[in-house]
Amino acid sequence: MSTRTLKYRGPLAALSAEDKRRLLDRSGESDAQVATRVRDIIARVRKDGDRALLDMARELDRANLTSVEVPRARWEAALASLDPKVRRALERAARNIAKAHEAQKPHAIEVETEPGIVVGRRPDPLGRVGVYAPGGRAVYPSSVLMGVVPAKVAGVGEVIVCSPPGPDGLPAAGVLAAAALAGADRVFALGGAGAVAAMAYGTQSVPRVDRIxxxxxxxxxxxKLQVVDAVAIDAPAGPSEILVVADRSVDPEAVAREMLAQAEHDPDACCVTLAVSVTVAETIAAAVERAAAKAQRRExxxxALRERGAVLSVDSLEEAWPFxxxxxxxxxxxATAMPREHLERVRNCGTVFLGERASVAFGDYMxxxxxxxxxxxLGHAYSGLSVLDFYRWTTYQHVDHAAAAQLAEDVGVLADSEGLFAHAEAARAWRKP
Known part of the structure; x- marks a missing residue:
């Protein structure tokens, strides 16, 4: 089942139980050293606040900061000096993100469960949100847009951005420009676990947020996992991954391009294709091999492909969907001739791209x-980030005089059955209309 570049190659049905388990389990081994180091960093930030953040910027980022906050003039200058073509593309992306997320905004609801009993639920924007933007090897201005724009659409009171400083003491220029374009309120030159701790618990300069x-x-x-006692987080995220389902209509080169687009993110990325028929699978595998040999981020x-890459054949599309x-x-x-026909079969994934022309790159950016x-x-339980992540819900209920009299005895009976006698008394006090 192995080949020179791809970890797995052959029929899906021929995978051993152990190989299938390894392919399905992308959670990674728990790194006790990372967890311990992160715990120490969080404790340090909680104890010493800004001083700890400044010291860690010097120790970890080799940046000598006098303040952790980046003046607005610096990020507005980064936007002004941005390549005009890049700026136009980011502006287009921001418009589309805003439009898509505006359509997702929730609405208040009320229902009368019985005459005189009204139950309501109202969405309230969060007060303050923190958006983390990676730095170093991975600098993604597009991810700044994906966090800040939906938060602003939701009406979040304040949106802050944290991103690691470079040697000049500033986050990457692209990150600063994206923060200005997206409408962030404050930007901090903070990276890693220290940034997360600062946003979760607050320091002298960094305000405590409601969600990261x-x-x-x-x-x-x-x-993020260690601060959930203090702050909400989005879905825990790991290395990038893609699963392609392809039939005989597919262009093998298109599938190879999609595989490489995710593989270039991270050496731990997971890239898998299920192709109908051995012939199609082998053609795609050969295209992946050729493309990998010429990739600019070849190493x-x-x-990624050697560790978690697979091109596997199935006898029919019906065999693919359970996997x-x-x-x-x-x-x-x-990547099939009629992709929409299969959409109803899909559950448990982050996002679906219908047809080989719907490149994942389009979704990543635009x-x-x-x-x-x-x-x-984690798609079994989590959804992708959306405008809904930037609200909390207030539930309310109203009971009129007559309804209270109607509820009183049955509620008293249930409360007595649970041994909560004060509850029963509180309910029965309203027995008379």
């Missing part, structure tokens, strides 16, 4: 859908 969103490395992911691509559901990919590309998505099989 955005991608990051293993330290960021571990820190990252080949490492798709079990795998729960971050990105699912249905369609307006959010690219912050669950990975490692």
């Amino acid at each position: 969103v955005g991608p990051g490395n293993a330290y960021v992911a571990a820190a 990252i691509v080949t490492t 798709v559901s079990e795998f729960a990919p971050e990105h699912l590309l249905i 369609t307006g859908a959010n690219h912050v998505l669950p990975t490692a099989g």
Whole structure:
């Protein structure tokens, strides 16, 4: 089942139980050293606040900061100096993200469960949200848009952005420009677990937020999981992944391009194709091999494909869907002649791309859908980031005089049965209309 570049190659049905388990389990081994280091960083930030953040910027980022906050003039200058072509593309992306997320905004509801009893539920925007933007090897201005724009659409009171400083003491220029374009309120030159701790618990300069969103490395992911006692987070995220389902109509080169586009993200990326027929699978595998040999990020691509790359054959599309559901990919590309016909079969994935022309790259940047998505099989329980992540809900209920009299005895009976006698008394006090 192995080949020079791809980890797995052959019929899906021929995978051993152990190989299938390894392919499905993308959670990664728990790194005790990372968890311990993150715990120490969080404790340090909680104890020493800004001083700890400034010291860690010097120790970890080699940046000598006098303040952790980036003046607005610096990020507005970054936007002004941005390549005009890049700026136009970011503006187009921001417009589409805003339009797509505006359509997702929830509405208040009320229902009369019985005459005189009204139950309502109202969406309230969060007061303050923190958006983490990676730095270093991975700098993604597009991810700033994906976090800030939906938060602003939702009406969040304040949106802050944290991103690691470079040697000049500032986050990457593209990140600063995207923060200005998206309408962020404040930007901080903070990275890694320290940034997460600062947003979760607050420091002298960094305000405490209600939710932290955005991608990051293993330290960021571990820190987000360790601060859930204090703040809400988006779905825990790991390395990028794609699952392609292809039939005989597919262009093998198109599938290869999609495989490489995800493989170049990270050496731990997971890229899998299920192709109908051995012939189609072998043609796609050969295209992947050729493309990998010429990739500009060849070392990252080949490492990813050797560790977690697969092109597997199935006898029919019917054989593919159970595996798709079990795998729960971050990105699912249905590269078939009639992709919409299969959409109802899909569950448990971050986002679906219908047809080979619906490149994942389009979704990553420009369609307006959010690219912050669950990975490692967490699509079984989590959804991709949306405008809904930036609200909390207030539930309310009203009971009129007559309804209270009608409720009193039955509620008293239930309360007595549970041994909550004060509850019963509170209810029965309203027995008389």
